[in-house]
Every structure is written in C-alpha cells, then in structure tokens.
Amino acid sequence: MKKVAMFGLGFVGLPLALSFSMRGCQVIGVDIDEELVSQLNQGQSHHLESYEGRGIEDILREQLDAGRFRAVTDGRIAMQECDHIIVTVGIPVEKQAHDMKPLLSVCHTIGQGLKKGDLVLIRSTVIPGTTREVILPILEEESGLKAGQDFDLAYSSERIAEGRAFHEFEHMPAALAGWDEEATRRAFELISIVTKAPITQASCMEVVETSKVMENISRDVNIAMSNEFALFCKSMGIDIFEVIAVANTHQRVNLLTPGPGVGGYCLPNALYYLLPKAQELDVPLRLLTTARQVNDDMPRYVADLVLRNLPVAPSKARIAVLGLAMKDYSNDDRMSPALAVIEALQEAGCEVRAFDPAVSCSYPFKVDSLEEAVSGAHGIAILARQHGMDTMNLDLFQQLMADDGQPFIVDTKNFYDPEIVWKQGFKLERL
Ligand SMILES: NC(=O)c1ccc[n+]([C@@H]2O[C@H](COP(=O)([O-])OP(=O)(O)OC[C@H]3O[C@@H](n4cnc5c(N)ncnc54)[C@H](O)[C@@H]3O)[C@@H](O)[C@H]2O)c1
Structure with a gap:
C-alpha cells in the first residue's frame, strides 16, 4: 500500500x-x-x-x-x-x-x-x-x-x-x-x-x-448578489429569503443565501489569489472586486441594524451575539463576519457578549453559555446557527434580558417565525 x-x-x-x-x-x-x-x-x-x-x-x-x-x-x-x-x-x-x-x-x-x-x-x-x-x-x-x-x-x-x-x-x-x-x-x-x-x-x-479560484469566487459573487438584493428587498418591505426561494424555483437559477458577510479561509481569500496574477497580466477584475466589497460591507450593515433598534444609548447597551462561526454549524471562526459585527458594535460603544458552543477560540467578549450571553442584553444578534444553542428558548430570553426598553432580535439567518417572536413581545429585525 x-x-x-x-x-x-x-x-x-x-x-x-x-x-x-x-x-x-x-x-x-x-x-x-x-x-x-x-x-x-x-x-x-x-x-x-x-x-x-x-x-x-x-x-x-x-x-x-x-x-x-x-x-x-x-x-x-x-x-x-x-x-x-x-x-x-x-x-x-x-x-x-x-x-x-x-x-x-x-x-x-x-x-x-x-x-x-x-x-x-x-x-x-x-x-x-x-x-x-x-x-x-x-x-x-x-x-x-x-x-x-x-x-x-x-x-x-x-x-x-x-x-x-x-x-x-x-x-x-x-x-x-x-x-x-x-x-x-x-x-x-x-x-x-x-x-x-x-x-x-x-x-x-x-x-x-x-477553476478552483473561480469556483470559490463564483460563490462569493453569488452571495454578494443575494446580499445586495437583501438591501433592496428590505427597502421594498419584502422578505429576501422568500424572494430567493421563489427565484430558485426557476430550474436554471441557484441563488445562495444572504447573511452577515462571507468569512472563512476559502471564499474571501479567493479574490486575493486571483488579483496578483490579474495585475501581472493587466486584466481588470471590476465585477469580482465589487462583489467582495459588497460582502465586506455586510457586517457594518448588520451592526447598523442592531444600533438602530437600541432602546438606550450605545454606551449603555448590551448586545448578545449568538453564533461566532463563519457559517452555520461550523467551528471555524477564521475571518468570520461575526467578529467584524462585534468590532463595529464595540466601536459604537456597546458591550457585547457572544456565545458559540462550536467555536473553540477564546475572546474577551466570548462567554460559556447562552444564559450568560443573553443576561441583561437589550438585543440579540443571530449571526450563525449552531447545534446545542437553544435559540428558540424565547421564554428564557424574556426572563434574562434587560427590561429598560423593548427587547429586540436581529435575525440574519431567517431563523424565526415573525408571528411567534412578536407574540413574545420582541421586536424582530431581519436582513
Ligand atoms: N478549509 C476548507 O474547507 C478548505 C476547502 C477547500 C480548500 N481549502 C484549501 O486547503 C488549504 C488548507 O486549508 P485548511 O483550512 O486546512 O488550513 P489550516 O490553516 O486549517 O491548515 C493548515 C495547516 O498547515 C500548517 N502549516 C503551516 N505551515 C506549515 C509548514 N511549513 N509545514 C507544515 N505544516 C504547516 C498549519 O499549522 C495548519 O495546521 C488551503 O489552501 C485552503 O485554501 C480549504
């Protein structure tokens, strides 16, 4: 052998x-x-x-x-x-x-x-x-x-x-x-x-x-398009996830899911593997560079969704971030958009507590349980799905969250049924 x-x-x-x-x-x-x-x-x-x-x-x-x-x-x-x-x-x-x-x-x-x-x-x-x-x-x-x-x-x-x-x-x-x-x-x-x-x-x-670099960039560009449509749909007052589900019933359309950004080692890096060769060959990469920028801008957009729902000044606000991984059900937080969202929230003055049962890296803002993250929080940002993270436990959230102002959830993952969340007294902000 x-x-x-x-x-x-x-x-x-x-x-x-x-x-x-x-x-x-x-x-x-x-x-x-x-x-x-x-x-x-x-x-x-x-x-x-x-x-x-x-x-x-x-x-x-x-x-x-x-x-x-x-x-x-x-x-x-x-x-x-x-x-x-x-x-x-x-x-x-x-x-x-x-x-x-x-x-x-x-x-x-x-x-x-x-x-x-x-x-x-x-x-x-x-x-x-x-x-x-x-x-x-x-x-x-x-x-x-x-x-x-x-x-x-x-x-x-x-x-x-x-x-x-x-x-x-x-x-x-x-x-x-x-x-x-x-x-x-x-x-x-x-x-x-x-x-x-x-x-x-x-x-x-x-x-x-x-072809390898192209495969990765094709996903980056596809997600950038969904993210750009997410901004458009929000202004239209319609649901981007529903729009994509409808568009994907077309047999030759395969739109990927929008989200808080694109992280990990593979997709964001791919453009920077292509650019050096393209520069050497003097080939402009306008579309690909713009798509990368669109995805890079998403964490700031998500942070703004959080900030505009704060019932108190940012300096008095506490935010629970649930999900630190670069994508759902992953333990990989390399270049995760969640880290960029947290950085933007902290820059604005918020205190952040983040929980992710799958991610092993430690950060000053990372806590060991859902309860710790949610305790005293004014709002929750859902940035990645994880097994072992009971994001449906709205009763627990209600008990533990701050009571100065209406608690809110920013759901970048299309996780919640709005009716259920509203009935529990939360504001819900989706992508
Ligand atoms: N992670 C993925 O899902 C994925 C998917 C497809 C392709 N890739 C590609 O595969 C490659 C590896 O990715 P990864 O995610 O496994 O990276 P990784 O960072 O998890 O693993 C790379 C390993 O190489 C080791 N290393 C660094 N320098 C070394 C040296 N001089 N000698 C021996 N070991 C050394 C590091 O310590 C690390 O453990 C990358 O090119 C990546 O783009 C990754």
Missing part, C-alpha cells in the same frame, strides 16, 4: 490524511504546530468532522492504534519514509495581501528530501500558475532532480466544505492535472484511493488552479 506524507494537518489535511489511512495507506502527517501534533498523537482533535456516524477523534484513535497514522513536526522524517507527498498548507491572506511563506517553506522541506520516483501533489488553493512557476523550480533546485524525469508533480484542487470533509473527499467530483501525462496518471491513481466520484483530468495544472 502507498506511503503518504500529508503536509499540513488542518481542516483539510487531517481528515484527508485519515481518509488515506482508513483505506490502508501508511500516512505520516506533518505540521509545524507542535501542540497540534502532540494532541493528534494523543488522539485529540477539535474538528467536527465525522464519517459514517463516527467522529473524527474515534477515527483518529483507531488509525493511531492500527499504526497507519502518526503526526510529526519534522518533515524530513516523512520525506524519508514516504513517496507520495500531498501538500495542504495554504496561502494566508492578511489585509488583502497574500503570504506565500508557509507554502514556500513546505516546498523547500519537500525539495530537500525529494527522492527519485516521488510524486508531489499540491492540493492547496493557490495563485494560478504557482505550481509550475513557483513550486516546481524550488523542488528542482533543492533536490537537484528533474520533474518528469526523476519525480512527478501534479495539482488537484480541494473542494470540501468543513463539516462534510470525509464524505466529500469520497463523493465530490475532483479535478487534477499533472506536469506531464505520467504525473497526471499517478495523481489520478492516488486520488482514486479516496475519491469514488468522477475525476476530471484537465489539460494543464493552470486550468485546475484557476
């Missing part, structure tokens, strides 16, 4: 590593995060993934016990023992600028340990052209080996949604392309161990790199 090195053990890398080991591969996971590596080797993970009714920790422990998976911090060990190398270390974006350092550092490590006959498969989302123009030269220079002659290099996009990783590795159609035909064939063979859905073999790596 194949010996697989998985560089990066985050949202993608860990479940992907376990997907290979569950199918009999010998997998070594590599991550620079020492604490993460130590937790994984003790069978601990905070991820919410599951497969066929079993949680990721169960699967992790089973694979550790079977000796098919272990995590290390030293990539050289994995390079010595494995000949199928998969990269899932991404390109972070901070203040609209991308940072290649983590990916470059991984490529240097891989290059230094590269052996004849190895296959390197890049699964990170990248700036189109990166595999050929940036990664290939590093691997060749560090190793003194030649792609096509001594080792193989391929790119395959990663399409999973967090929370559905195991299922989607297996059932989501994949796309790949290699540096040459042999690399394409070997990447196909490797991915086929896990993926049972159709695997498209594209004509070149740039097609797959670009």
Whole structure:
C-alpha cells in the first residue's frame, strides 16, 4: 500500500490524511504546530468532522492504534519514509495581501528530501500558475532532480466544505492535472484511493488552479448578489429569503443565501489569489472586486441594524451575539463576519457578549453559555446557527434580558417565525 506524507494537518489535511489511512495507506502527517501534533498523537482533535456516524477523534484513535497514522513536526522524517507527498498548507491572506511563506517553506522541506520516483501533489488553493512557476523550480533546485524525469508533480484542487470533509473527499467530483501525462496518471491513481466520484483530468495544472479560484469566487459573487438584493428587498418591505426561494424555483437559477458577510479561509481569500496574477497580466477584475466589497460591507450593515433598534444609548447597551462561526454549524471562526459585527458594535460603544458552543477560540467578549450571553442584553444578534444553542428558548430570553426598553432580535439567518417572536413581545429585525 502507498506511503503518504500529508503536509499540513488542518481542516483539510487531517481528515484527508485519515481518509488515506482508513483505506490502508501508511500516512505520516506533518505540521509545524507542535501542540497540534502532540494532541493528534494523543488522539485529540477539535474538528467536527465525522464519517459514517463516527467522529473524527474515534477515527483518529483507531488509525493511531492500527499504526497507519502518526503526526510529526519534522518533515524530513516523512520525506524519508514516504513517496507520495500531498501538500495542504495554504496561502494566508492578511489585509488583502497574500503570504506565500508557509507554502514556500513546505516546498523547500519537500525539495530537500525529494527522492527519485516521488510524486508531489499540491492540493492547496493557490495563485494560478504557482505550481509550475513557483513550486516546481524550488523542488528542482533543492533536490537537484528533474520533474518528469526523476519525480512527478501534479495539482488537484480541494473542494470540501468543513463539516462534510470525509464524505466529500469520497463523493465530490475532483479535478487534477499533472506536469506531464505520467504525473497526471499517478495523481489520478492516488486520488482514486479516496475519491469514488468522477475525476476530471484537465489539460494543464493552470486550468485546475484557476477553476478552483473561480469556483470559490463564483460563490462569493453569488452571495454578494443575494446580499445586495437583501438591501433592496428590505427597502421594498419584502422578505429576501422568500424572494430567493421563489427565484430558485426557476430550474436554471441557484441563488445562495444572504447573511452577515462571507468569512472563512476559502471564499474571501479567493479574490486575493486571483488579483496578483490579474495585475501581472493587466486584466481588470471590476465585477469580482465589487462583489467582495459588497460582502465586506455586510457586517457594518448588520451592526447598523442592531444600533438602530437600541432602546438606550450605545454606551449603555448590551448586545448578545449568538453564533461566532463563519457559517452555520461550523467551528471555524477564521475571518468570520461575526467578529467584524462585534468590532463595529464595540466601536459604537456597546458591550457585547457572544456565545458559540462550536467555536473553540477564546475572546474577551466570548462567554460559556447562552444564559450568560443573553443576561441583561437589550438585543440579540443571530449571526450563525449552531447545534446545542437553544435559540428558540424565547421564554428564557424574556426572563434574562434587560427590561429598560423593548427587547429586540436581529435575525440574519431567517431563523424565526415573525408571528411567534412578536407574540413574545420582541421586536424582530431581519436582513
Ligand atoms: N478549509 C476548507 O474547507 C478548505 C476547502 C477547500 C480548500 N481549502 C484549501 O486547503 C488549504 C488548507 O486549508 P485548511 O483550512 O486546512 O488550513 P489550516 O490553516 O486549517 O491548515 C493548515 C495547516 O498547515 C500548517 N502549516 C503551516 N505551515 C506549515 C509548514 N511549513 N509545514 C507544515 N505544516 C504547516 C498549519 O499549522 C495548519 O495546521 C488551503 O489552501 C485552503 O485554501 C480549504
């Protein structure tokens, strides 16, 4: 069976590593995060993934016990023992600028340990052209080996949604392309161990790199359109969620859901992977840039919905934020719009208490229970749905919320039936 090195053990890398080991591969996971590596080797993970009714920790422990998976911090060990190398270390974006350092550092490590006959498969989302123009030269220079002659290099996009990783590795159609035909064939063979859905073999790596970025941006733009329509519908006095439900009965229309913004690692970053290449090629990206701005403006809009319902001055107001994750039922709060909503509310002078049972990061404003968040609050902002967060307990809200002024709920998730909320004496503000 194949010996697989998985560089990066985050949202993608860990479940992907376990997907290979569950199918009999010998997998070594590599991550620079020492604490993460130590937790994984003790069978601990905070991820919410599951497969066929079993949680990721169960699967992790089973694979550790079977000796098919272990995590290390030293990539050289994995390079010595494995000949199928998969990269899932991404390109972070901070203040609209991308940072290649983590990916470059991984490529240097891989290059230094590269052996004849190895296959390197890049699964990170990248700036189109990166595999050929940036990664290939590093691997060749560090190793003194030649792609096509001594080792193989391929790119395959990663399409999973967090929370559905195991299922989607297996059932989501994949796309790949290699540096040459042999690399394409070997990447196909490797991915086929896990993926049972159709695997498209594209004509070149740039097609797959670009299609990945395009897939993400298409969702960003689609959501931006729904968000812009949300503003329009609110002024019209009609319900955006109903408008979308009606529009989506058209068989060739698929509008996504509006919300407090678009967060996470994937959708907001995609434009900043495309822009550097577009600038190099002198191609303007007017629509895509505007769509990003529309989504970036949403948290401020949601904060304004809260502020305009305050029964007291912002400096005397307390707001309960329910749901910190970047999307419903996720534990991922990276670049979450909820954080931007909270920042805007705090800037306006409000005190914020936020609760999310799935998010593990700590923040000064984060509390450990729904009761703590809601206690003494003048208003509630629902920013993400979560299991284990009883947002329907309106009696509890009524008992615990402040009594100076009418309590209100800003519902960005179309969670509540307005009749029920009104009957309980709350004001309801929807998107
Ligand atoms: N999260 C998703 O749902 C998703 C979906 C599709 C594609 N992607 C893409 O997959 C890639 C990985 O995303 P993710 O969400 O798993 O990221 P992540 O941040 O959860 O995981 C990346 C891991 O890489 C590790 N790392 C950083 N530098 C390293 C180095 N030099 N050597 C070894 N490990 C290193 C980090 O410690 C981290 O654990 C990104 O390119 C992302 O755009 C993510």
